[in-house]
C-alpha cells in the first residue's frame with residue numbers, strides 16, 4: 001500500500017483546487033519583545049526604529065508557493081467544526097471562512113506544511129490561515145485548516 005501522503009498527494013494533484021500561498025518571514029521586531037504581539041506604543045516611543053508595519057517582523061521576505069488542496073465553504077463543515085471544537089481553541093467559525101484539506105506543492109507534488117498566519121489566495125479571495133490541525137500525528141499525511149476570509 002502506498003504511504004498515506006502518496007495517496008493524499010495523488011488526490012490533490014488530480015482533484016485539488018490550485019491556490020497561492022504567501023508566507024512572510026523576517027526578523028522579530030523589538031516591539032514584540034515581552035508581549036509576543038505588535039506594539040504601536042513601542043514604535044511611538046522609538047520613532048527611529050525600523051517599521052514593522054504592524055506585522056511584528058522587520059527585514060520581511062514574502063515567499064509565494066502555488067499549492068493544491070481541497071476547499072469547502074464553512075457552511076458545509078462549519079456546524080460540525082463548531083460542535084466539536086471549543087471557541088477558545090479555534091475562535092468563532094464564520095460563514096465566510098473556508099475549511100481546507102491539504103496541502104501539496106502544485107508543481108512538485110511535495111507535501112507543504114502550513115504555517116500559521118500564511119495568506120492563501122483562492123481565485124480572487126484572500127484568506128489567512130486561522131487554525132491548523134494535523135491528520136495523523138507523527139507521520140502527518142495531510143493537514144486541515146480553517147481559513148479566515150480577508151477580502
Ligand SMILES: [Zn+2]
Nearest residue numbers: 029031052056
Ligand atoms: Zn514592530
